[in-house]
Amino acid sequence: DKGPYRHYMLKEIFEQPAVVAETLEGRIHNGRLLEESFGYETKALLDKTKQVQIIACGTSYHAGMVARYWFEEVGIPCNVEVASEYRYRKTVVAPDTLFVTISQSGETADTLAALRSSRSQGFLGSLVICNVPESSLVRESDVALMTRAGPEIGVASTKAFTTQLVALRLLVLAMARRQGIDEAQLKEWVEELHALPRQMEVVLQLNDAIEKMAEGFADRSNALFLGRGPFYPIAMEGALKLKEISYIHAEAYPAGELKHGPLALVDAEMPVVCALPDDPLLEKVLSNLQEVRARGGELFLFSDKRVKIELDNYQSLTLDDICPTTAPIVYTVPLQLLSYYVALLKGTDVDQPRNLAKSVTVE
Ligand code: F6R
DSSP states (O other), rough: OOOOOOOHHHHHTTTHHHHHHHTTTTOOOOOEEOOOGOOOOHHHHHHHEEEEEEEEEEHHHHHHHHHHHHHHHHHHHHHEEHHHHHSOOOOOOOOTEEEEEEEESOOHHHHHHHHHHHHHTTTTTEEESSSSSTHHHHHHHSSEEEOOOOOOOOSSSHHEEEEHHHHHHHHHHHHHHHTTTTTTHHHHHHHHHOOOOOOOHHHHHHHHHHHGGGGGGGGGEEEEEEEOOHHHHHHHHHHHHHHHHHOOOOEEEEEEGGGGGGGGOOTOOOEEEEEEETTTHHHHHHHHHHHHHHHTTTEEEHHHHHHHOOOOEEEEEEEEEETTTTTHHHEEEEEEHEEEEEHHHHOOOTSSSOOSSSSSEEE
């Protein structure tokens, strides 16, 4: 039932504050991570983990890419790879590595095959982050950390992605404690997670303004998404959403790679989308955007209220009081809405984009 929404995708975008809160329920309380809720076996596995290998496909892979920044920030080495490449490659597994898969459906053929072959590769064990309790990946992994997004009907993944990020963040916090991160720091990070549903509510109020912004894309056939740090995978996710449902060719680049090639594509016909959180890489990103402007590229920005943008021409929407550790999750929401409204203008089948299936159970 779509309720008052025109498409499942829009309904699922708006469900995010609730399903994120649901995914946190019973797992954090009063600034504390309730690790007991993960279960004894999971805790025992995390106690032994020194590194993490993440495997996933598509949107779930982007969640893994964001998590790599989080894991390494607390001192845990982390590799991330798409399942279809990993499974056919000779790999070298470092001692005490946990094999982590991420999947909404729990049935993705390549991810499942990678899990199966991991068993003979010397991993400590396997953990899956998944949205479907009775799925193959949950049954075949040693332990599971469930997202509680509820059924996702729209083929383009939205609430599954943001709840995967929440589950990954919980995992990172559990590992951070083992790395000896001090309790005051941990408490602050837990509180940032606690504030997330409310921040997502606030960002959803940009809905009408984003619908208007989408008009700038309706007659375009290409778009670039830029980001640095954890906002690079968020740019990849933004580009994937746009191509999946609007059929506009969209590419994401780490902003620093612009002058190594893609800048040649930028002219007045090229919309460039970028999130501008108030983070240490801000000045670098702004100077990349300056290069885009100098070639006439059109900028569509989502920026923190504290950020001063000194560019000659751009469209921007502001986000307020976003916490640093959860910012990639919050900035995902306006990108989802942007794709949705562009697709609506183009008249595509938003919930069932051409050539795609919700669950990819064949290789
Ligand atoms: C994109 C999308 C896909 C899936 C991918 C993996 O919107 O939904 O890229 O993320 O097919 O699926 P799961 O997460 O079910 O393993």
